Amino acid sequence: MKHKLLPLSETMHYILLALREPFHGYAIMQKVEEMSKGHVILAAGTLYGAIDNLSKNGWIKPAAGENGRRKVYQITAQGEEVLAHEKQRLKHILSLYEMSDECEKI
Amino acid sequence: MKKYKFYANVIKEEQWLNEQLQAGYKCTNISSWGNYTFEQTNEKYVMRLDYQDYLSTHRFEEYKEIYEEFGWMHVKGSRFGSIHYWQKISDNRDDMFSDRQSKSNYYKRLMNYSLTFAIFFLVISFIIYDGNPLIVKELYLTQGLWEMEGSLFWKAFLFETPFVLLRLIPILILFVSAIQFYMSYMQYKKIKEELSR
Numbered sequence: 542m543k544h545k546l547l548p549l550s551e552t553m554h555y556i557l558l559a560l561r562e563p564f565h566g567y568a569i570m571q572k573v574e575e576m577s578k579g580h581v582i583l584a585a586g587t588l589y590g591a592i593d594n595l596s597k598n599g600w601i602k603p604a605a606g607e608n609g610r611r612k613v614y615q616i617t618a619q620g621e622e623v624l625a626h627e628k629q630r631l632k633h634i635l636s637l638y639e640m641s642d643e644c645e646k647i
Numbered sequence: 648m649k650k651y652k653f654y655a656n657v658i659k660e661e662q663w664l665n666e667q668l669q670a671g672y673k674c675t676n677i678s679s680w681g682n683y684t685f686e687q688t689n690e691k692y693v694m695r696l697d698y699q700d701y702l703s704t705h706r707f708e709e710y711k712e713i714y715e716e717f718g719w720m721h722v723k724g725s726r727f728g729s730i731h732y733w734q735k736i737s738d739n740r741d742d743m744f745s746d747r748q749s750k751s752n753y754y755k756r757l758m759n760y761s762l763t764f765a766i767f768f769l770v771i772s773f774i775i776y777d778g779n780p781l782i783v784k785e786l787y788l789t790q791g792l793w794e795m796e797g798s799l800f801w802k803a804f805l806f807e808t809p810f811v812l813l814r815l816i817p818i819l820i821l822f823v824s825a826i827q828f829y830m831s832y833m834q835y836k837k838i839k840e841e842l843s844r
Contacts, residue, residue, distance in 0.1 A: 552746045567716035585717035585733075586697060586743035589710055590752060611716075612709060 542626045546598065549627055555581050556591050556601075557624055563604035563615040566592070595620070648672065648685045655823035656830060657696050657730060657757055664694045664732075674734055677723040691737040694722070698756045702726040728760075747838060754835035761828035768821035775817055786811045 546553060559572040570583040592614060595601045600620035604613040616624075650667070654660035664674060664683070672685040673692040702710060707726035714721070714733055724731030733743065744750040787793075787807050795803055
């Protein structure tokens with residue numbers, strides 16, 4: 542899988558993970574703050590840019606008529622594919638970490 | 648309080664606006680001709696400037712909605728490719744961008760904006776200045792002006808001078824927007840170097 546947004550930046554990664562549930566703008570920031578244990582606090586411009594970019598690529602979409610006037614977003618099937626791909630990549634890197642840990646033990 | 652200022656540089660303008668706000672003001676209106684209106688307040692406000700290309704009505708709504716949810720108030724900016732002035736009550740989350748990537752994209756937008764501006768005025772300058780704008784004599788269009796003598800010459804000369812200055816405006820703007828392009832390019836380059844380090 543090749544794409545200009547891959548590998549995902551920390552910001553994009555957290556937003557995609559958060560949007561496995563539908564959220565509106567500010568709630569995405571709150572969710573990401575919670576998921577990252579307070580390490581990633583999104584600012585408005587960064588969030589807008591990310592949403593715009595992710596929507597353009599069809600990785601997220603507006604969720605159908607929820608929460609009244611506010612716009613709610615949600616991950617798409619294509620977005621899920623991206624996450625699955627990133628999961629494999631990170632798993633592999635993690636396995637490399639674990640391998641070197643074992644070497645140290647011996 | 649009203650203040651007149653002309654800024655061609657977005658970064659400098661933002662600095663100046665925040666200096667005013669720190670003195671206990673909030674900005675209530677900005678006209679297109681550099682007329683800034685401030686109002687005294689007990690709250691501490693901050694201002695951030697953003698640039699966005701043309702946005703459809705739908706995307707403009709989306710853009711404003713997200714910022715407003717974060718407590719930003721839209722002071723000025725149209726959806727047809729303009730600077731957007733955002734103001735909010737200061738807390739510890741006053742930045743508009745939280746990662747390097749989006750910050751660098753911001754400077755890239757400013758860079759493209761000032762480049763478009765500069766090119767536009769370059770074209771205008773070419774159209775307006777048939778001759779060489781640096782030759783003062785050619786800027787005066789009155790027939791036979793330089794052959795006139797005495798008070799007749801001075802009358803005609805003084806009469807036309809304001810028009811000559813008006814004709815010089817595009818080249819001044821061209822000059823200023825070239826500076827802005829250079830400054831945002833330098834900021835962009837700096838952030839890009841930090842990113843690749």
